[in-house]
Amino acid sequence: MAAQVPTRLPSKTRVQKVGLAIAIVALIGCLFIQVPGLEPVGVRMLGIFVAAIALWVTEAIPLAATGVGIILFQVLLISSDAVLPVPETAETSASFFANLANPVIILFMGGFMIADGAAKYGLDKNLAAVMLKPFRGSARLAMLGLMLITALLSQFMSNTATTASMFAVVIPILASIRDPKMRTGFALAIPVAANVSGVGTPVSTPPNAIAVGMLAQNGIRITFLDWALMALPFIIVMLMMAWLLLVALFVPKGVPMELNLKADFNRSPAAIVFYLLAGGTILLWMSEPLHGINSSIVGFIPVVGMLATGVMTGRDVKQLSWPVLWLVAGGIALGSGVRATGLDAWLLGGIDWGSMSAVVFLVAVALVAVVMGTFISNSATANLIIPLVLGPSIMVATDDVTLAVVAALACSLGFALPISTPPNAIAYATGHIPQRSLMLVGAILGIVGAIFLALALPPLWAWMGLT
């Protein structure tokens, strides 16, 4: 049966109409006004930036549409092929379009192939079933097991896909829990674990990719392993904190619980080729210091290998989350445009950065990212915040890597509302979670996590020699 063809356009809320109006005014207005200290291309980039904020905040159009819209307007207004006069130094339209195939997008495509293949061959659910085995006996232990497995899966799958897979596994468990409070706790454990810990690699979540992509534009290459080492202490602490909070609030001591999940690994030749390609890719990602092959190049291997062997088909390629890739591409294009036109210097020039302490600045960045990420998409938050924070790092006594990683990780901590992240939306829609429980847990972990992230991790990274 064919899917329904839309007959009417999606209706817009009042907020969305306002967002759309601001975006249109910004895009047209920037052609006519002059701003002291800013070249005409800078003013046009300012218009695009304001429009992007309005559209990403209100979601007046789909997030990915804003992503590709940024690229379109950059081509039309500031590239060497623009319809208006531009300086001779302007980059060609091809270089703006190239953001759609930025190395970090290629890296992410590899991640998507692995994640979608894991779902296709049932690897995610089987791994969950096997790894839950040691966590039997008590309900508190079972919850820890669920959270650890969610955390592990979400290193290579998006938080959203992880939550979907894990819920499919735990629905029978939820149904067997009589105590509604405990059921809330278990239903919360999955999105909370996916949100706080799904940040361990550049492919875990789009904000990480955005940070890696924007750092690369500044000439800073950050390897897969570097990222994993920087994020690991954060994940361990956050996950333990989340578990302790959830058991304290929802799971009484000494409640017995048996989790009997059957693993039934697919042993067909196609599945085995998939396991080998996915496992090989992850090994190559982690061993970059040994062979020196950049993680984006490695990420392209499963794309080619899985298509060539037929373990993934053209149909699977069609179903990859292209809108997510375009959202990230739009963010990277925005970052490069903001820098190339001198907009970042103009925006941030008015602030006396020299007098600001690095610690205060990091805490402020982390808290702003958490608050923004609570209300709008985490990826859109990263797209808007990271290009701006990379500007003042020269003036504040800290470095680009620290700032970008703190900002990216903080974006993932904004999850106090059902609308904050899709994992929350999924968990909330199951009907097992009262909104106030989600808000309580999300707010505590978000704020404490942001402060921990900004205060404790930068010195640790410096001590580990990573920054």
Added chain:
Amino acid sequence: MKLAIIVLEDEPPVRDAIARDLQEFSGEVRVEPAEDVPDARELIDEILADGDVVALLLADHRLPGETGVDFLVSTMDDDRMASARRVLITGQADHADTIRAINVGGLDHYIAKPWDPGELHDVVREQLTNYVLDQGINPLPYLPNLEMDRAITAMRGFSLTD
């Protein structure tokens, strides 16, 4: 957009009993009882005018006037209804009626009267899930009314971003 279930049954106590057994389907799902085929057609117009969709037809066979099977067959030609899931809940459809319902009425399931409420729940849940997944509708708002494992697994495909 709500998913509507039409319960077509002429005997008031039976109709009420079915509606009562479907009480747990709520929120973004509306259960609409109809007493005969003209009544059901009127209801369908109302549902569509509200911007909702008819997801499931739950029809008795023996009705005054047009039969339940005739109704199912007639809705197959209606673009607005062709994709709805179809369940016959009856004790009185003979062999020929049943064959017709399957071959040209797009029947998805047959429930014999007297029905078991547990079975009715399961069938309705399954058919609503089939409808949502076939139509490519985002299952999120309907989750409590669907087979959760299938619906959640399908949600991966809705390109939600972290």
